[in-house]
Amino acid sequence: MKRSFALLLALGLGATAARAAGSAVSVSGAWSRPASDTAVVYATLHNSGSTPDRLIGASSSVATHVGLHQSYEMKMNGGSMSGMAMSGPMVGMKSVASIPVPAGGMTTLKPGGYHLMVDLKHAVKAGDTIPLRLHFANAGWIDTTVPVKPIQ
Numbered sequence: 001m002k003r004s005f006a007l008l009l010a011l012g013l014g015a016t017a018a019r020a021a022g023s024a025v026s027v028s029g030a031w032s033r034p035a036s037d038t039a040v041v042y043a044t045l046h047n048s049g050s051t052p053d054r055l056i057g058a059s060s061s062v063a064t065h066v067g068l069h070q071s072y073e074m075k076m077n078g079g080s081m082s083g084m085a086m087s088g089p090m091v092g093m094k095s096v097a098s099i100p101v102p103a104g105g106m107t108t109l110k111p112g113g114y115h116l117m118v119d120l121k122h123a124v125k126a127g128d129t130i131p132l133r134l135h136f137a138n139a140g141w142i143d144t145t146v147p148v149k150p151i152q
C-alpha cells in the first residue's frame with residue numbers, strides 16, 4: 001500500500017517536470033507556397049505569458065534575407081500608375097520593424113495581413129521545407145520548419 005503510493009507520486013512529478021520546460025512564445029501552423037525568388041511565409045504566433053512580446057526579426061539558412069511585412073488595402077480613385085488607369089481597392093505591402101504578439105494571445109500571419117518575405121537562395125517546390133529562425137524581443141530565438149504547400 002505504502003509502496004504503490006510512492007510510485008504514483010514519482011510518476012506525477014515526472015510528468016510535471018516534462019511539461020514545465022519551454023518558452024511562453026510558440027509557433028504553429030507555418031506554411032508557404034512554391035516560389036522561385038521570394039517565398040511568403042505565414043504562421044500563428046502564440047504567447048502564453050503575461051508579458052507582451054514581439055517578433056523583431058527572422059533568418060533562414062536557405063535565404064539571403066527574411067523581412068517582416070504587412071499587407072494593406074489602398075483605394076485608387078481613378079488615378080493612374082505607369083500609364084494604366086487604376087480604380088477600386090488594390091493591395092500593397094510595407095516593411096514593418098516588428099510584429100506584436102499580445103500577452104495571453106496570438107497573432108496570425110495570413111494572406112492580406114502580416115507575413116514574412118523570404119529571399120530564397122534557390123527555388124522551393126511543394127513538399128519542400130524552409131528552416132526558419134524567428135527572433136522575439138523577449139522569448140529570443142525560436143526555430144521552426146515551414147512546409148511548402150501546393151498552389152490550389
Ligand SMILES: [Cu+2]
Binds near residue numbers: 116
Ligand atoms: Cu511582403
